[in-house]
Amino acid sequence: xxxxxxxxxxxxxxxxxxxxxxxxxxxxxxxxxxxxxxxxxxxxxxxxxxxxxxxxxxxxxxxxxxxxxxxxxxxxxxxxxxxxxxxxxxxxxxxxxxxxxxxxxxxxxxx
Amino acid sequence: xxxxxxxxxxxxxxxxxxxxxxxxxxxxxxxxxxxxxxxxxxxxxxxxxxxxxxxxxxxxxxxxxxxxxxxxxxxxxxxxxxxxxxxxxxxxxxxxxxxxxxxxxxxxxxx
Amino acid sequence: xxxxxxxxxxxxxxxxxxxxxxxxxxxxxxxxxxxxxxxxxxxxxxxxxxxxxxxxxxxxxxxxxxxxxxxxxxxxxxxxxxxxxxxxxxxxxxxxxxxxxxxxxxxxxxxxxxxxxxxxxxxxxxxxxxxxxxxxxxxxxxxxxxxxxxxxxxxxxxxxxxx
Amino acid sequence: xxxxxxxxxxxxxxxxxxxxxxxxxxxxxxxxxxxxxxxxxxxxxxxxxxxxxxxxxxxxxxxxxxxxxxxxxxxxxxxxxxxxxxxxxxxxxxxxxxxxxxxxxxxxxxxxxxxxxxxxxxxxxxxxxxxxxxxxxxxxxxxxxxxxxxxxxxxxxxxxxxx
Ligand SMILES: Nc1ncnc2c1ncn2[C@@H]1O[C@H](COP(=O)(O)OP(=O)(O)O)[C@@H](O)[C@H]1O
Ligand SMILES: Nc1ncnc2c1ncn2[C@@H]1O[C@H](COP(=O)(O)OP(=O)(O)O)[C@@H](O)[C@H]1O
Numbered sequence: 001x002x003x004x005x006x007x008x009x010x011x012x013x014x015x016x017x018x019x020x021x022x023x024x025x026x027x028x029x030x031x032x033x034x035x036x037x038x039x040x041x042x043x044x045x046x047x048x049x050x051x052x053x054x055x056x057x058x059x060x061x062x063x064x065x066x067x068x069x070x071x072x073x074x075x076x077x078x079x080x081x082x083x084x085x086x087x088x089x090x091x092x093x094x095x096x097x098x099x100x101x102x103x104x105x106x107x108x109x110x111x
Numbered sequence: 112x113x114x115x116x117x118x119x120x121x122x123x124x125x126x127x128x129x130x131x132x133x134x135x136x137x138x139x140x141x142x143x144x145x146x147x148x149x150x151x152x153x154x155x156x157x158x159x160x161x162x163x164x165x166x167x168x169x170x171x172x173x174x175x176x177x178x179x180x181x182x183x184x185x186x187x188x189x190x191x192x193x194x195x196x197x198x199x200x201x202x203x204x205x206x207x208x209x210x211x212x213x214x215x216x217x218x219x220x221x222x
Numbered sequence: 223x224x225x226x227x228x229x230x231x232x233x234x235x236x237x238x239x240x241x242x243x244x245x246x247x248x249x250x251x252x253x254x255x256x257x258x259x260x261x262x263x264x265x266x267x268x269x270x271x272x273x274x275x276x277x278x279x280x281x282x283x284x285x286x287x288x289x290x291x292x293x294x295x296x297x298x299x300x301x302x303x304x305x306x307x308x309x310x311x312x313x314x315x316x317x318x319x320x321x322x323x324x325x326x327x328x329x330x331x332x333x334x335x336x337x338x339x340x341x342x343x344x345x346x347x348x349x350x351x352x353x354x355x356x357x358x359x360x361x362x363x364x365x366x367x368x369x370x371x372x373x374x375x376x377x378x379x380x381x382x383x384x385x
Numbered sequence: 386x387x388x389x390x391x392x393x394x395x396x397x398x399x400x401x402x403x404x405x406x407x408x409x410x411x412x413x414x415x416x417x418x419x420x421x422x423x424x425x426x427x428x429x430x431x432x433x434x435x436x437x438x439x440x441x442x443x444x445x446x447x448x449x450x451x452x453x454x455x456x457x458x459x460x461x462x463x464x465x466x467x468x469x470x471x472x473x474x475x476x477x478x479x480x481x482x483x484x485x486x487x488x489x490x491x492x493x494x495x496x497x498x499x500x501x502x503x504x505x506x507x508x509x510x511x512x513x514x515x516x517x518x519x520x521x522x523x524x525x526x527x528x529x530x531x532x533x534x535x536x537x538x539x540x541x542x543x544x545x546x547x548x
Pocket of ligand 2: 168440469495496
């Protein structure tokens with residue numbers, strides 16, 4: 001099972017595009033990538049979830065961990081997601097109120 | 112699991128396009144369709160296997176049965192197949208020498 | 223129960239995807255379970271398998287985790303069984319409200335609430351010898367009088383944010 | 386053997402696709418088995434499951450068919466086990482040559498020859514209590530001296546028409 005992680009930069013914001021399934025097997029790689037970005041001083045991060053085919057609470061936990069980490073540097077981590085089935089797990093767990101979630105990368109970067 | 116069977120006619124030849132997986136579960140439907148065609152007096156049949164994703168010996172058996180049936184009416188049943196993984200099971204079982212196998216429906220109809 | 227299928231997987235993270243694949247493939251051959259409900263089921267199965275694997279890890283157990291799927295006319299029952307040390311599903315910690323800044327300290331504990339919300343019924347049976355989580359997905363209304371209303375409840379309910 | 390996964394399916398035609406799915410999904414997570422070899426494995430598993438189901442049908446058995454997959458560094462071993470009446474794999478009827486018009490009377494009996502040709506090793510263990518067909522797919526050369534030559538034999542051999 002594959003998880004593709006691809007980082008680009010847009011207006012000083014690190015955009016992390018996630019592709020594939022995020023579960024207990026692949027989530028550690030997502031966590032490492034987020035830690036790496038923060039260690040590199042990237043405290044404004046947009047995680048693009050449009051390519052995610054599956055995400056469960058292990059993935060949610062990693063994203064919450066990332067948000068906590070950038071906030072401790074006065075940064076921010078926001079999400080791009082329009083897929084109903086992915087948004088649903090954020091809604092159920094109340095995390096739509098914790099993350100700012102955008103429809104496009106441009107909107108997320110501009111916010 | 113789906114098996115799509117679609118019959119068209121071309122120059123008096125019945126062209127049966129098969130899509131999906133042909134195995135012990137779906138093969139009976141393929142057999143019924145072939146029997147139905149022969150019963151309707153269609154003794155020149157081309158079976159287009161280009162849409163087949165999987166085919167095992169149950170499927171081979173049904174095709175051999177169909178060939179036998181049309182031959183008993185002095186007809187013919189030929190195949191269209193360019194997919195390596197499908198051709199392979201015909202080769203191993205020596206059935207490439209029993210069926211005439213073509214690259215396109217047009218070639219099969221013209222033969 | 224000769225209508226049931228059983229999948230035994232090593233208690234390791236790389237096999238959770240296989241459990242999801244088997245359950246969703248089985249569910250999708252039924253024409254009576256909508257795609258979004260299959261997505262819900264995949265998340266629930268993933269959560270339960272993740273917990274089972276974690277339970278074996280902390281019990282240092284080499285045993286397999288068993289996923290059983292029983293098909294009935296009106297429902298699909300999936301159970302995930304482990305041989306870990308078990309837990310008390312009634313006394314899980316409550317999460318602080320989402321507005322509380324402390325909420326960010328809860329990176330975990332979201333699995334069981336997700337399962338409860340996403341599926342039609344969940345029965346957790348846990349003891350010191352292991353845990354079984356039985357998930358039920360209704361496929362067609364049981365009572366003809368409930369047609370429509372019944373299935374709406376299932377999918378609308380699950381889209382509401384949990385309290 | 387905690388590295389192995391086990392799938393138990395009802396002995397019914399509609400579950401053969403699930404067996405193929407599980408085996409091919411497992412095989413494709415290994416980076417060391419080429420796509421065309423996975424296709425070969427799917428055919429072999431499908432043949433063996435089809436025979437197992439047929440064996441249960443003719444023995445009027447309600448038991449499940451068991452598909453076991455054991456992963457090793459250098460190979461994948463899949464066994465398909467049934468509780469039918471068994472058979473003698475050494476005394477299967479020979480097919481007439483393809484040029485013989487009688488060949489068309491052989492709509493069956495192609496399964497075991499296909500399995501034998503498509504996989505690296507097959508061991509059939511059959512008695513009156515049931516049959517186990519164990520299929521081995523080599524994934525990397527066992528002996529470093531064999532690199533190249535070894536794997537070529539596997540895939541070239543399988544593309545030759547059977548005698
Ligand atoms: N199968 C299980 N065996 C033992 N303990 C479990 C099991 N499932 C859940 N638990 C316990 O319940 C807690 C909450 O589970 P869950 O809501 O899925 O969140 P998380 O797994 O992220 O902690 C787990 O941390 C664990 O202590
Ligand atoms: N698992 C099994 N149990 C009992 N008999 C079997 C089994 N597998 C194969 N056989 C016997 O061997 C014969 C040849 O099998 P095969 O080559 O797969 O062709 P087919 O299944 O089309 O007849 C079968 O017809 C059956 O009599």
